[in-house]
Every structure is written in C-alpha cells, then in structure tokens.
Amino acid sequence: MKKIAVIFNGGTISMKVDERIKAAIPSLTGEEIMAMVAGIENYAEIESYTFSSMPSPHMTFKTILELSNFVRDLVNRSDIDGIVITHGTDTLEETAYFLDLTIDTSKPIVITGAMRSSSELGYDGPFNLATSICTAIADDSIGRGVLVCFNGELNSASEVTKANSMALNAFRTPNFGPIGIVDNNKVIFYRNTINPSKYKIDKIEKDVALIKCAVDMDSTFIDFIIERGYGGIVIEALGRGNVPPKMVSGIKRAIDSNIPVIIVSRCFEGRVHESYGYEGGGKMLLDLGIIFGDTLPGQKARVKLLLSINSGLSMEQIKKQFE
Numbered sequence: 001m002k003k004i005a006v007i008f009n010g011g012t013i014s015m016k017v018d019e020r021i022k023a024a025i026p027s028l029t030g031e032e033i034m035a036m037v038a039g040i041e042n043y044a045e046i047e048s049y050t051f052s053s054m055p056s057p058h059m060t061f062k063t064i065l066e067l068s069n070f071v072r073d074l075v076n077r078s079d080i081d082g083i084v085i086t087h088g089t090d091t092l093e094e095t096a097y098f099l100d101l102t103i104d105t106s107k108p109i110v111i112t113g114a115m116r117s118s119s120e121l122g123y124d125g126p127f128n129l130a131t132s133i134c135t136a137i138a139d140d141s142i143g144r145g146v147l148v149c150f151n152g153e154l155n156s157a158s159e160v161t162k163a164n165s166m167a168l169n170a171f172r173t174p175n176f177g178p179i180g181i182v183d184n185n186k187v188i189f190y191r192n193t194i195n196p197s198k199y200k201i202d203k204i205e206k207d208v209a210l211i212k213c214a215v216d217m218d219s220t221f222i223d224f225i226i227e228r229g230y231g232g233i234v235i236e237a238l239g240r241g242n243v244p245p246k247m248v249s250g251i252k253r254a255i256d257s258n259i260p261v262i263i264v265s266r267c268f269e270g271r272v273h274e275s276y277g278y279e280g281g282g283k284m285l286l287d288l289g290i291i292f293g294d295t296l297p298g299q300k301a302r303v304k305l306l307l308s309i310n311s312g313l314s315m316e317q318i319k320k321q322f323e
C-alpha cells in the first residue's frame with residue numbers, strides 16, 4: 001500500500017462558524033478532518049503533519065517558501081509516495097504554482113481545500129481530501145507536477161485559477177479545461193501539460209508589484225512602484241496586451257531603471273500578443289522592452305517573476321522563462 005503524507009495547512013477545510021462572531025474561523029485539527037474521510041485506510045497509509053492553521057489571505061512568500069522546503073524534504077524520503085496539502089482557496093493557486101516551480105520531483109503533489117466550512121450543509125472538505133489522496137496514489141499522476149483537486153476535477157498548478165468565489169468547482173483552467181477527473185476513486189487524465197523548468201531559491205528579498213489596467217489610467221502607480229524599489233512589475237493590461245497611452249511613460253521609466261515589466265491580460269481567457277501598433281498597443285510596449293506573460297493571470301505571473309528575480313536571473317533570462 002502506498003504511503004501519502006497529508007500536510008494540514010489551514011483554509012476553510014479546517015474552519016467552522018464561531019457562534020460569537022457568526023463567521024468561520026480555523027477550528028478543526030488535522031486529525032478531526034482526517035477522521036471524516038471514512039475508509040481511506042483501505043486505499044493508502046497516511047502520515048499526517050500540521051504545517052499551519054492559516055486562512056490563505058494570511059499567507060506570505062516567506063511561509064510559502066518554508067512550505068516548499070517542508071514538502072521537498074518529504075518527497076526526498078523514499079518511503080513517501082505522494083503528498084496532499086490542504087490550503088485556503090483564496091491564494092491556493094499562488095502557492096500551488098510556487099511549489100510547482102520550486103520542487104523538482106516526479107512524485108504526485110496534490111493541493112486541495114474546501115469551499116464550504118464544516119458548519120455548512122454540504123461541507124466539501126472530506127470529499128476533496130479523499131479524491132486528492134486517490135490522486136496522490138495513482139501511478140498515472142506521477143510526473144505531472146503539482147495538481148489541484150476540487151469537486152472531483154484535476155487541474156494543473158501551472159494553469160489553474162480560482163474562478164468563482166463560492167461554487168464547489170471554483171478551480172478552473174481558462175482556455176483548456178481540467179486535465180483530468182476522479183471518478184469512483186479512479187483517476188483519469190485527458191491531456192498532458194508542460195513541465196516547467198524549476199527555480200532554486202533560498203530567500204526572497206525583492207517584491208513584485210501587480211497593477212490592473214483600467215480605462216484612462218496613468219503612470220502614477222508605476223512611478224510609486226519604481227520609487228519604492230520593487231524588483232519587478234506585472235501589469236494586467238487590456239485585451240491582447242494594450243495600455244492607455246498615459247501609462248506608457250511609466251512603463252518606459254521602469255524598463256530604463258532595469259525593472260522587468262511583464263504584460264498579461266485582464267481578460268479571463270486568451271493570450272497576449274503584439275497585435276496593435278498604436279500608442280500603448282502591445283507592439284509599442286514590446287519595442288520598449290516589456291515581456292509578454294502568455295496566458296498567465298496577473299497573480300501567477302507575479303509568482304513567476306518573483307522567483308525569477310530572487311533567483312538572480314538577468315532580464316534576458318527572465319524573458320526566456322516567460323517565452
């Protein structure tokens with residue numbers, strides 16, 4: 001029987017409603033959650049760890065890096081066949097992507113959580129945990145990078161985003177859809193994903209700012225970011241990767257200060273491209289020296305740029321990573 005390490009790390013899966021404040025807070029221990037996954041001992045040997053009981057808006061890059069090191073130590077153990085991690089859903093995609101970009105292993109790493117707390121009818125925590133363990137023991141999950149498992153659907157950490165603030169199938173892959181499903185405890189994959197190159201990182205010193213573009217915006221925020229000494233900027237631009245003309249001077253100043261600027265789209269689907277040649281259009285930005293972030297949402301482009309900068313990559317190398 002395969003041995004799976006289950007790392008409890010907070011989120012709604014570990015919460016219940018506190019009667020005094022009438023809102024959900026972290027309350028359940030890993031053992032209490034695990035006890036609700038009845039019959040799992042027939043599928044896998046479980047070794048449980050408690051990493052934190054954090055709501056995911058409290059996550060920091062320092063904590064995510066610690067989690068990455070913690071997981072790496074476990075995957076390096078020959079008796080552990082796979083890892084399941086619980087996480088709050090709000091920033092889950094960022095942690096999942098960070099782990100995918102920093103842990104070099106073919107062993108399955110599956111991240112899950114819950115959209116409903118244990119006080120709500122239809123609490124989805126035990127089901128998500130059970131299906132995640134089924135995913136971690138499946139031979140077919142080997143070599144697929146970090147996977148996100150919710151509602152019986154499997155998405156790749158490199159593609160997934162939280163697309164709904166309340167639905168049980170909140171985690172979706174824009175453009176392509178899930179890479180697989182868990183049906184009757186059996187894992188079925190429908191397609192492969194690209195295994196991203198890994199970053200070696202031991203500390204995070206430089207932060208990356210994220211700006212969302214909107215009509216008639218100017219360079220005020222960009223100038224502030226340059227002044228504050230951020231290591232990089234991600235801009236969720238309009239449509240195919242265009243910005244209002246008044247943002248161009250700020251972008252130029254950032255690039256002249258050797259601050260990498262990644263352009264992604266604020267659209268939920270589609271990729272960015274140098275389609276437009278007018279003032280602020282993608283072609284003009286590319287000529288200024290921005291780097292396109294393909295289909296990544298801003299929050300994930302930020303994770304990738306943060307890892308690129310803090311592992312000491314040059315502007316040229318960063319460009320290669322994003323291309």
Ligand code: ASP
Nearest residue numbers: 011012055056088089090
């Ligand atoms: N706000 C919660 C968190 O991210 C949501 C959840 O876990 O579903 O911790």
